[in-house]
Amino acid sequence: MKYFARRLGFYILTLWAAITINFFIPRMIPGNPVDSLIAQRRGEIDSNAIKSLDILFGLDKHQSLLSQYWSYLGQLAHGDLGISFQNFPEPVTSVLGSALPWTLGLIGTTTILAFLIGTLLGVFAGWKRGTWVDGLLPVTTFLSSIPYFWLGLISVTLFTGVDSWLPSSGGYDPGLVPGWDFGFIGNALRHSILPAATIIISSVGGWLLAMRNMMVTVSAEDYITVAHAKGLSDRRVMTKYAARNALLPSVSGFGMALGLVVGGTFLVEYVFSYPGVGLQLLNAISGHDYPLIQGVFLTVTVAVLAANFLADLAYMALDPRTRKEG
Amino acid sequence: MSSENVMSAQKSASQQSPDSTTSATSKTGQGNPVLEIRGLSVDYGVGPQAVRAVNDVHLTLNRGEVLGLAGESGSGKSTLAYGATRLLPPPGVVTGGSVLYHPDDGDPVDLLRMTPGELRAFRWSQLSIVFQGAMNSLNPVTTVAAQLTDVIAEHRPKTSKADRMARAAELLALVGIARDRLDSYPHQLSGGMRQRVMIAMALALEPRVVIMDEPTTALDVVMQRQIMRQLAKLKEQLGFSVIFITHDLSLLVEFSDRIAIMYGGRIVEQAPAVELYDNSLHPYSDGLLHSFPALRGPRRELTGIPGSPPDLRDMPVGCAFQPRCPKAFDPCGGSPPPLVRPASDPGRSVACYLHPSA
Ligand SMILES: Nc1ncnc2c1ncn2[C@@H]1O[C@H](COP(=O)(O)OP(=O)(O)OP(=O)(O)O)[C@@H](O)[C@H]1O
Numbered sequence: 214m215k216y217f218a219r220r221l222g223f224y225i226l227t228l229w230a231a232i233t234i235n236f237f238i239p240r241m242i243p244g245n246p247v248d249s250l251i252a253q254r255r256g257e258i259d260s261n262a263i264k265s266l267d268i269l270f271g272l273d274k275h276q277s278l279l280s281q282y283w284s285y286l287g288q289l290a291h292g293d294l295g296i297s298f299q300n301f302p303e304p305v306t307s308v309l310g311s312a313l314p315w316t317l318g319l320i321g322t323t324t325i326l327a328f329l330i331g332t333l334l335g336v337f338a339g340w341k342r343g344t345w346v347d348g349l350l351p352v353t354t355f356l357s358s359i360p361y362f363w364l365g366l367i368s369v370t371l372f373t374g375v376d377s378w379l380p381s382s383g384g385y386d387p388g389l390v391p392g393w394d395f396g397f398i399g400n401a402l403r404h405s406i407l408p409a410a411t412i413i414i415s416s417v418g419g420w421l422l423a424m425r426n427m428m429v430t431v432s433a434e435d436y437i438t439v440a441h442a443k444g445l446s447d448r449r450v451m452t453k454y455a456a457r458n459a460l461l462p463s464v465s466g467f468g469m470a471l472g473l474v475v476g477g478t479f480l481v482e483y484v485f486s487y488p489g490v491g492l493q494l495l496n497a498i499s500g501h502d503y504p505l506i507q508g509v510f511l512t513v514t515v516a517v518l519a520a521n522f523l524a525d526l527a528y529m530a531l532d533p534r535t536r537k538e539g
Numbered sequence: 540m541s542s543e544n545v546m547s548a549q550k551s552a553s554q555q556s557p558d559s560t561t562s563a564t565s566k567t568g569q570g571n572p573v574l575e576i577r578g579l580s581v582d583y584g585v586g587p588q589a590v591r592a593v594n595d596v597h598l599t600l601n602r603g604e605v606l607g608l609a610g611e612s613g614s615g616k617s618t619l620a621y622g623a624t625r626l627l628p629p630p631g632v633v634t635g636g637s638v639l640y641h642p643d644d645g646d647p648v649d650l651l652r653m654t655p656g657e658l659r660a661f662r663w664s665q666l667s668i669v670f671q672g673a674m675n676s677l678n679p680v681t682t683v684a685a686q687l688t689d690v691i692a693e694h695r696p697k698t699s700k701a702d703r704m705a706r707a708a709e710l711l712a713l714v715g716i717a718r719d720r721l722d723s724y725p726h727q728l729s730g731g732m733r734q735r736v737m738i739a740m741a742l743a744l745e746p747r748v749v750i751m752d753e754p755t756t757a758l759d760v761v762m763q764r765q766i767m768r769q770l771a772k773l774k775e776q777l778g779f780s781v782i783f784i785t786h787d788l789s790l791l792v793e794f795s796d797r798i799a800i801m802y803g804g805r806i807v808e809q810a811p812a813v814e815l816y817d818n819s820l821h822p823y824s825d826g827l828l829h830s831f832p833a834l835r836g837p838r839r840e841l842t843g844i845p846g847s848p849p850d851l852r853d854m855p856v857g858c859a860f861q862p863r864c865p866k867a868f869d870p871c872g873g874s875p876p877p878l879v880r881p882a883s884d885p886g887r888s889v890a891c892y893l894h895p896s897a
């Protein structure tokens with residue numbers, strides 16, 4: 214429990230640090246860039262929104278830094294991240310809110326799938342080391358070494374086209390209205406096949422190799438020999454003794470990968486024009502949409518921290534030694 | 540080593556037939572073998588790089604007996620145990636011999652020729668092992684109870700979960716560990732406790748044979764004796780046979796019925812414990828006896844053995860011990876001396892030209 218409390222404390226501290234940095238950065242840029250944009254649009258933005266942007270970006274120079282900081286924290290607590298310039302007058306939170314489900318749905322699901330498939334295959338590859346299975350390893354190494362961008366473009370060229378069933382871009386057909394009906398979900402799934410496949414192909418090899426190597430390492434441990442000597446079934450030794458121990462390092466890696474789901478997906482979303490957070494960020498950067506950029510960064514930070522926290526919890530559940538003091 | 544050498548070694552062994560079943564003079568189970576290792580050879584690696592770590596070893600364990608196996612580090616004791624039980628990690632390969640197990644009723648079976656299914660059923664229920672690295676022998680991520688009960692569940696699937704837990708608690712009590720340790724994880728136990736848990740685990744299915752590979756080496760002397768005494772008591776209660784491996788000869792003299800000495804992958808001497816202690820025939824046994832302080836009996840001078848154990852990749856011609864032997868003479872440089880019953884005392888066997896067979 215002490216371990217848990219310490220980790221939780223660490224994450225809260227990190228979150229606070231990230232938020233504080235987010236507060237200071239715009240204030241350190243000379244001649245605030247948002248200023249001019251607001252000035253251009255002064256007539257269109259209502260006064261409440263301007264106040265909120267003032268607080269976020271420190272345009273309100275009359276207040277002391279400390280009171281600026283307090284109003285900033287208060288605003289964040291209400292979930293107010295300002296207004297997106299590009300999507301004017303939509304608030305940043307609602308832009309993010311409509312992009313997040315796509316990112317989480319596609320990248321989140323495929324990250325989890327790739328981890329599960331790769332780890333499972335890795336367990337077998339490690340257990341059957343020294344057999345014909347080893348011959349397949351160069352293939353996975355090759356697949357995981359292809360640059361993603363290239364893999365995405367190749368798959369678009371090969372599998373999409375006027376007469377292809379697979380769409381080359383977007384999250385759904387332009388005419389459709391997003392909703393929870395079969396027609397739309399089916400359409401969205403069809404759009405996700407190609408990006409999902411490319412993500413899985415490019416990341417499954419890494420998990421596989423990591424798990425295989427850990428299995429090989431663990432297989433040499435004394436307790437594995439003991440398990441064999443006990444006459445336990447091969448399957449039981451593989452799962453309860455070898456894989457159970459070999460999994461531990463992968464769990465930390467998985468936490469890391471989950472954290473990057475929100476932030477590390479520009480390439481996928483760019484190649485497939487997929488309407489997720491990554492694409493929003495790319496658009497925001499090219500359009501100098503500072504409130505949106507800030508919002509994305511904050512979201513990414515929170516996602517990374519949350520995922521690592523989850524990984525910590527999983528690790529704690531899987532490894533009794535961490536539950537110990539120290 | 541060439542195959543020719545192996546052949547000649549095997550031939551000489553079968554000619555001389557140092558059959559220990561008749562040579563055992565211990566009160567228990569004389570001439571009543573439970574495990575017979577015949578001509579076992581183990582290599583590490585294959586092809587020209589292979590080294591022979593166990594060379595044509597004959598060894599018989601009688602019912603109810605504690606057979607001590609001693610020798611310097613690297614003499615092949617663990618390799619012999621692993622090879623005989625088919626637990627050799629690669630690149631180890633058994634290159635010849637057989638390992639006969641004599642069940643209480645029925646015909647002997649050869650471990651080395653069992654199918655995987657037969658082997659699984661045989662393991663732990665008939666023969667269990669306490670491994671040298673008892674410190675790392677427990678799975679770090681599951682509880683002591685889980686590791687004690689899974690082997691019972693595997694071999695006796697009809698037992699109920701409650702029965703298995705009760706048995707696990709009973710086993711811990713047997714080695715003097717409180718039952719509330721059932722829910723502990725290995726890292727929460729002291730080294731001595733882990734070792735005792737492993738001993739308890741080895742007894743879970745009441746096997747007929749227990750092989751113990753230096754089960755007490757990592758412990759202090761007091762704990763060592765305590766565990767050994769516990770073990771001797773358990774053996775009397777449960778009536779299993781033990782092969783006890785160690786390099787600590789004084790421990791063996793105290794606790795075993797018969798002792799076999801290993802050097803360079805071969806058995807060089809085999810005798811009842813007391814006789815070996817009082818009157819060792821092989822110069823190497825003599826050296827070993829003078830390498831450890833005896834806890835009981837008259838003090839002896841500690842001299843140790845000069846030189847270092849042989850390099851398996853470059854074994855001396857003839858007797859492997861000859862370069863370090865204070866009594867080496869002409870014949871020692873010829874061919875390795877066979878293990879024979881010496882004329883002076885046919886109740887034991889020795890591989891030394893100083894003690895030719897009758
Ligand atoms: N994997 C391996 N590859 C090559 N040689 C090995 C391997 N494992 C063991 N050996 C060699 O086999 C010989 C016997 O080793 P073994 O572990 O059986 O000795 P031991 O008598 O049990 O020693 P100890 O008292 O240190 O446990 C040693 O010379 C060792 O160098």
Ligand SMILES: [Mg+2]
Binds near residue numbers: 616617618671752
């Ligand atoms: Mg050993």
